[in-house]
Ligand code: FES
């Protein structure tokens with residue numbers, strides 16, 4: 063970390079009267095401080111002249127807790143209470159932040175919020191503390207080392223003064239090069255299970271503003287009638303029947319011909335008018351395949367030689383290593399397309415500013431993409447496009463697409479107007495379920511050979527998937543030697559040390575758009591690996607926990623941490639001692655550098671209907687910054703994983719999505735799942751993600767519980783493959 | 789049609805076509821946005837409000853059917869002791885994640901506790917089954933209803 067001395071010159075111009083202390087990072091990542099919004103830094107903490115402390119939250123809040131986590135880090139190091147710190151979402155505003163400063167990509171995903179901010183936010187809080195203390199020390203004529211901030215006041219132990227007294231002078235100081243971070247033994251807030259969410263109050267009284275809740279003066283609401291098939295184009299339309307609908311304004315074909323934008327005075331009129339439109343589609347380039355055909359292609363591909371081989375062990379080597387095996391297990395798995403279906407349907411609003419630019423109001427997960435897209439579509443320089451990040455009603459990946467799909471749609475709809483009125487694009491639930499961007503359909507075929515002692519001799523694993531990353535701006539990062547890592551993660555680099563393992567991949571072109579979905583590739587790879595480990599243990603007549611542990615030997619961090627959560631979940635979940643009438647299944651998986659094991663306990667009623675009675679979870683995610691937020695994320699991740707494998711799939715008939723709303727894309731309901739008991743491993747490792755890692759083991763743990771006295775489910779959803787739920 | 793809507797203790801004159809769901813009058817006309825749009829087909833519960841004290845799905849409640857009824861939304865439920873207890877329990881247990889379903893969850897929970905002050909776990913599951921939470925905050929919802937029930941008893 064270097065001291066940014068050149069900033070002093072810049073600061074001369076900063077009005078001392080504004081007296082705001084900002085501490086954050088420069089574009090190169092170095093710690094920096096400044097005194098006004100013009101400062102060339104990306105602030106993490108802001109202290110106003112009156113001493114009000116605000117954390118600037120650079121990751122958007124979709125429920126996973128960064129508003130709480132990042133404020134905790136600042137409050138901890140600064141020496142203030144959680145009540146005395148507010149938070150704001152960082153804007154994507156190049157006018158203020160000079161374009162580079164949130165670059166190159168500002169976004170939230172891959173469960174990275176805490177992982178990438180843990181040191182940054184602590185350093186910013188610690189630097190602010192040292193700057194304020196330094197000013198107080200010189201005013202009081204004492205050595206800075208005798209002072210600290212306790213309970214929001216600068217103190218030497220007896221004398222106390224509020225932060226406000228020192229803000230103006232502190233804002234003129236350079237950031238310290240190496241602020242002292244608190245030792246974990248000094249933590250009051252980090253790791254404190256009593257710290258509560260910062261965003262609870264407005265979310266329980268109706269005052270939290272989601273993008274859907276924005277109502278700008280004079281706004282129009284736009285609904286878009288999209289082609290029911292990927293690639294179909296509008297050939298013509300008539301709005302004759304819409305004209306009588308009160309509040310209907312007009313309709314226009316989007317410039318890309320992907321749909322017709324319907325403008326109205328309010329949402330209901332927009333939806334009704336859209337229903338009244340008649341549109342003719344040109345299907346000459348449209349996708350006409352059905353999901354059954356795609357499924358066949360995927361299954362065919364896993365039965366052939368893979369296009370890409372990831373391992374040194376070839377398929378034939380893995381196969382020949384099973385010669386003489388006592389048992390060979392072979393299973394083919396199929397995973398359907400899945401929608402994310404966040405609770406708040408997609409929406410955003412574009413409004414012109416008096417300065418000739420626009421503001422995008424959005425529960426924006428990936429500000430950088432929409433920022434560029436709006437600038438291009440609306441013909442505006444980047445600094446004329448601002449993004450106001452609002453609460454997002456869930457995402458699970460959907461609000462971040464490589465092509466900024468719904469923001470682009472809003473921009474196209476806005477561009478077709480004279481721009482005098484704000485345009486709010488609103489998706490309905492039907493738009494959401496039918497609108498593409500699904501978890502890819504995937505097939506796996508696995509052969510595992512066991513010797514007479516029940517040990518693995520070889521493992522041949524073939525995957526056929528629809529690549530998420532190919533053809534997107536993320537390709538360079540995520541695709542190597544033809545292998546889209548997101549198709550194989552979780553099989554590749556598994557903590558299990560498996561002898562003679564071959565992993566192969568073949569891509570099959572999707573019949574719709576595909577996207578990362580909570581836990582991405584792990585959403586299917588964990589299911590397959592953990593189902594096969596379970597089946598192998600069963601075939602070998604060995605206990606599933608003991609069997610897994612025997613492939614997690616050695617002292618590598620991956621192996622010890624995986625074994626650690628496995629043992630903890632087994633212990634806390636009373637593994638092997640299920641209550642009368644219940645079956646247990648277990649699974650463990652590493653994803654996003656966190657380790658999670660889960661025990662699922664089920665019951666069956668007299669008609670053999672399965673009920674998920676209890677889930678016990680053990681998680682190792684490094685330092686547990688907000689234990690209760692981590693528990694909540696595990697609970698949510700488990701529900702999300704289990705809910706989808708129980709009942710959900712997206713299917714296509716001649717390219718058209720068959721499902722349309724919750725009645726046929728049934729969410730997990732309260733009665734579907736019993737108690738969830740989460741245990742966090744104490745750790746001093748750097749914190750890692752928690753938004754996604756709870757999901758992967760949940761589905762295979764359920765499948766393994768079902769397999770105890772029922773079928774081994776290898777095609778999803780379970781209800782279409784021999785399992786009924788109570 | 790012009791309609792006198794009694795909402796949160798006040799009467800509002802609103803202009804809307806017959807067949808308009810109450811949800812959109814509340815959100816777009818009266819600009820009370822605590823009541824959420826989640827599905828529009830009565831299958832998620834995000835839009836739950838009270839109609840004469842009973843939870844209803846406002847997305848499938850049509851304005852021509854509710855002349856004279858008293859409507860209550862999330863914005864004022866703290867004025868009722870059950871509502872205040874439910875909100876306090878929700879805060880204490882940090883039930884919310886994204887929060888988008890929670891207005892509806894709270895409106896339903898108040899309905900449950902109003903008619904059954906000590907619901908069992910099975911009764912909670914049964915009553916709350918129509919309120920989906922995509923963030924799966926269900927076990928905290930269950931615990932918060934029990935906690936609210938205890939608060940009301942105390
Ligand atoms: S919006 Fe009314 S039940 Fe879903």
Ligand code: FES
Nearest residue numbers: 886887921922923
């Ligand atoms: S808290 Fe997100 S849908 Fe319930």
